[in-house]
Amino acid sequence: MTVMETTEPGTDTCADPPRATRRPDGRDQYTISEVVAFTGLTAHTLRWYERIGLMPHIDRSHTGQRRYRNRDLDWLDLVGKLRLTGMPVADMVRYAEMVREGDDTYAERFELLEATRRDVRARIAELQDTLAVLDRKISFYADAGRALASEGSR
Amino acid sequence: MTVMETTEPGTDTCADPPRATRRPDGRDQYTISEVVAFTGLTAHTLRWYERIGLMPHIDRSHTGQRRYRNRDLDWLDLVGKLRLTGMPVADMVRYAEMVREGDDTYAERFELLEATRRDVRARIAELQDTLAVLDRKISFYADAGRALASEGSR
DNA sequence: TAAAACCTTGGAGTGCACTCCAAGCAAGCG
DNA sequence: CGCTTGCTTGGAGTGCACTCCAAGGTTTTA
Missing domain, CATH: 1.10.1660.10 (Multidrug-efflux Transporter Regulator; Chain: A; Domain 2)
Incomplete structure (x- = not known):
């Protein structure tokens, strides 16, 4: 087998x-x-x-x-x-290569990490924005659900 | 042309x-x-x-x-x-279908949105974790860069 | 009114990040 | 010793989310 x-x-x-x-x-x-x-x-x-x-x-x-x-x-x-x-x-591979290449690449690695940090911060901000939209939509649905329920009980 | x-x-x-x-x-x-x-x-x-x-x-x-x-x-x-x-x-398509189907799908849509919200919260947490790792690595690189620089000036 | 820019379709192609396959060698157990 | 389970390889296949193409019709600009 x-x-x-x-x-x-x-x-x-x-x-x-x-x-x-x-x-x-x-x-x-x-x-x-x-x-x-x-x-x-x-x-x-x-x-x-x-x-x-x-x-x-x-x-x-x-x-x-x-x-x-x-x-x-x-x-x-x-x-x-x-x-x-x-x-x-591919970017991670590039980073791995730089690690293998040794000390000469410190500055470049530093920049890559900083760029990544900026990206992460930006993505967190985007997601928090999205979260706000979801919160609004969810409370809308909750209200609509209550309205439907009370309609049903009428 | x-x-x-x-x-x-x-x-x-x-x-x-x-x-x-x-x-x-x-x-x-x-x-x-x-x-x-x-x-x-x-x-x-x-x-x-x-x-x-x-x-x-x-x-x-x-x-x-x-x-x-x-x-x-x-x-x-x-x-x-x-x-x-x-x-x-595919999930967004499912949501779009539910919107087209009308009021019967309110509860289901509500659940989908809530699940999404949970996912978003989890992803934000993950990213903040990652941010912490990046911060640590970046300050390590900054220190190492300073060390290399002072070595160079010696 | 002619040229340039824009829009239409179904189907095929692309790039990424895996994901799996077949055939065979290796390791642990009774 | 044999059995089961685990690990090896290169190359092929998969699924997702686009992305592009050809050939032609439409709209706008000069």
Whole structure:
């Protein structure tokens, strides 16, 4: 039989979110499936990140299997945050390249982070604007619902 | 010659964002290109929204050209907000269908809006978390930059 | 009235971020 | 030792949200 390697093979009705298992400390070596559990990413995605240059070099066991280390998980945490900002993967790859290139790229990395911070602030503002619209619409619906209800009870 | 109908055909270096022209009041009829100017969407996208059922029926001139009205622009404003929340287009189509179906769907629409509001609140929280990470990283880079600078001046 | 700019359609194409596949090697357990 | 479960690869496939095309009709400007 072939191995499935899907996410959440169990109940498919409202599968619980990929709650990230907390990373134990005192260890510095993890298999890909452990990293899947920590990050909520799929193994496919982890390997894909590596192929496109988004990951630093990942250690391998003597037989070629990936052995992630704590610094790799820290990097994945950062990537996860940047992903939440909507930053394109290509930009994250660029950032990863700059990290590999070393100290010469400090200024450039600094600028990228500051630009990202500006974007995040702007998006938060947009979302708060949207929230205001939703609040207005929701109270409109609540009022309309009450009106319909009282109509129904008349 | 063929018509281009692209966005921003001018300078392609850092083209200014599609700043939405303000909608004039006292009018209730607009061509598609005016709506493009108001919303920042492309004409392609506006027609596509219509095809997939995301728009209400749009009036036509006697020769079949679209004539948008203020209520259509109001709807597009809402769609724009919902889009910012990351709501899938399919969900917005569902909402549009419910609006067309009429009063029977009030409760359902109400729930959808409330769920969206929850999502938006959650996303704002995530982004604020990310902002904290960025702030920490940026001040780290600022310190490192200062260290490098003073090293350079030594 | 002629040229330029704008609008119409269905269907095909694009870019992104995954997502999956097949075939085979590796690891842990009774 | 055999069984099950897990990990490996390159390349192909998927889903979403647009984005564009060709060929032609319409409206506006000079």
